[in-house]
Amino acid sequence: MPVIRFVREGLDVECYPGENLREVALREGIKLYGLKGTLGNCGGCGQCITCFVEIPEANPSGALTPRTPVEEQKLRRRPHGWRLACQALVQQSLVVVTRPQIGLAEKDSAVATALAQPLPAGPTEWPRQPEADLDEADQEAEEEGGTATGGEGA
Numbered sequence: 001m002p003v004i005r006f007v008r009e010g011l012d013v014e015c016y017p018g019e020n021l022r023e024v025a026l027r028e029g030i031k032l033y034g035l036k037g038t039l040g041n042c043g044g045c046g047q048c049i050t051c052f053v054e055i056p057e058a059n060p061s062g063a064l065t066p067r068t069p070v071e072e073q074k075l076r077r078r079p080h081g082w083r084l085a086c087q088a089l090v091q092q093s094l095v096v097v098t099r100p101q102i103g104l105a106e107k108d109s110a111v112a113t114a115l116a117q118p119l120p121a122g123p124t125e126w127p128r129q130p131e132a133d134l135d136e137a138d139q140e141a142e143e144e145g146g147t148a149t150g151g152e153g154a
């Protein structure tokens, strides 16, 4: 169900419940890091403190998993609404500002606009591709068996 609305990029991205915010952003080609993080980041271990995102207060309170102990320690001197993307799992649709340490022109109005537009419903569950593949394989096997059986009876 979750849809992440990235304000800076003007982009809505669908993901599945429980997906890691950093991984979704990187998968979608969203620039998550400033200069320091681009030059070198910890790869999502919560150690480099470069994958900042701002989560506006008007988002649903359970949109992301709660701050981890790593975040509580690393974000002590950062604004309350900031998170480390690598530590946050998406649970509900929400609005996100990437790289909050870098200025964004008219940020407040951009966030208000993003929050005012209803978030579209996204997928409600993980894809079941492996089961579908198995079903197809089963059907093919049955068809082949049916033909063979039919041939034996004739």
Ligand code: FES
Residues within 6 Å of the ligand: 041, 042, 043, 044, 045, 046, 047, 048, 049, 050, 051, 084, 085, 086, 087
């Ligand atoms: S990627 Fe290093 S703290 Fe998130």
